[in-house]
Amino acid sequence: MFYNVLNFPLENTIPNRIDDLELILDDYRPDVFMVCELNNETGANTILSTLQDINPDYERAIFEFNTSDDAIGNQNELQQLIYFDSTKFVLDSQAIVTSIYRDFNHYQLIINSVEQTTDPIIIDFVVCHLKASSGEANEDFRLQMVDDVLEYIDNFQGVRNIVLAGDFNIYSSSEPAFQRLIDPFGNLIFTDPADRIGSWHNNSNFVDVMTQSTRTETGLGGASGGFDDRFDFIMTSENMSSNPEISFIPGSYNVYGNNENTDCYNQSIKSSDCDGAEFSFAIRDALYNFSDHLPVTLELQTNQSLSIPKINAPQMLTISGSNLIDNMLTLKAHASVLNNLELYVFNSLGQVVKTIDVNNALISIDVSQMNTGIYYITSSKFQFKPLKFVVNH
Incomplete structure (x- = not known):
């Protein structure tokens, strides 16, 4: 699961937002939880404590402040982080990839499998938050950020299993930054597991993958334009569509809280226009309270056996x-x-x-x-x- 946690914990217009997050996490229980717009280590620990109330095996990477904005004010307000179920993953390393405005954060997890000593499966999780807002200048900034992370990834040795997750702030697949990610002639090609390439901004045909905005009401922090954009993504390196050791499950990509109801277009996520069989009002109300974005989820599968206690x-x-x-x-x-x-x-x-x-x-x-x-x-x-x-x- 990837989630833009909306300036957590400094954004406090809606009180006790952590209770809403606990309801969301307790319902989905992600094995890997990636976030952006995390403000500080206090927030990082609060989310970890909430996860550990659900499952004590959750751990997190080291919290690190953003450095990429030092030349433009050093405000350090928005960070990324990864949490994971330690019975299923081991954190092997982490690194910062500098760019403009915000860092990319690279976390290398090893599947905690029976075979990890002799045949380890390593997944490189890269979490990001690209430059926001429309306009050609902002598109150029997003392209520069993508170029920076691809240059970093180009230095990886051998074929790697890479998951790129984040708030991309991209309005269409035709935008240069997105085209660079899926460029069939590039050194690394990323796949959209949702297979929903197109112009999703203000296009009700893409309601099923829209993630922002959950709100129409102003004054709550974040955006308030209603449900009309696909900004949040989980993408994978092309090899993860068919690698028998680790791959994504076709059809498993989902926007958590999105009932794929066309009437939800431009509405608040807790509106009756967004009703559906999969996500209840209680879940959608918690999502509305916690963030102006919805989380995105993807299921991965491996042919190895997890190294956790077995019972008959x-x-x-x-x-x-x-x-x-x-x-x-x-x-x-x-x-x-x-x-x-x-x-x-x-x-x-x-x-x-x-x-x-x-x-x-x-x-x-x-x-x-x-x-x-x-x-x-x-x-x-x-x-x-x-x-x-x-x-x-």
Whole structure:
């Protein structure tokens, strides 16, 4: 997940914004969380504490102040940072890539796999915030920033798995900075996993990938123009579309909070015009309160095995009785995992619909309000084949 966190924590027009962020993060639970518009280390630690309330295994990189704006005032107000689930990733290194206005931040993560010693999978995460505003001069600044980071990446040795995420502030794929990223004749070609190349500014045909602005009301900090731009991106190096060791899952790119409702164009994200089956009003209200942007998400897959504790699901966790359920699902948990196991219930779309803390040997889960369909139970702390059950009212 990448998220523009809107001048956090200094922007305080809406009080207790961190509570809204906790609701968002608890719902999605990203394995990697990248941010921009982070103001200071206090904010960095507040977000980490919020993540660790959800999962104590979250860690973060070292917070570093922006240096690229030193020649134009040294205001150092907007930084980037990365957070990650330490059971799944190891932070190997980090570096600053200087440019104009704002740095790029490069974080090298290694997948915490069984094979990491003999065959490590390294992912280079580059997080950025390009120059804002329309006009030819600002387009030139964005192009210069992209040229700076591509020059830096050109020095990498061998074929690398690169994720470029950030608030690009780009109005169309025809803009020179974006064309440079996808240039088929360049040394490095980036792929748009959403596969939505075009002119998205003020174009309702691109509502499904729009990320800004969540608001029409003024005075809350950030933009207030309503939902009309695709500014936030997660892109990958071209090899990550087909690399069997690490690749993005086709169709998994998503704008979190965007119900892809055409009526949402130019509206507030919490408006009834933005209703839909995927994201509830409660989630959209939290997104509205926290930032003028929506997060973007992407799922990655690997053919390696994560090096986290394994349990034998048939012995440690079982479904009591039939897995065809009407109202109440009952699970049996082995004593060894009590108070140390958190379960997630996913629907067939891969969305978390319930989270359960295991405190008792018998776990009762009310499914009476869940839609008819197939569901899966997994855990973030242990590896086991997902338990499948079917809700059939």
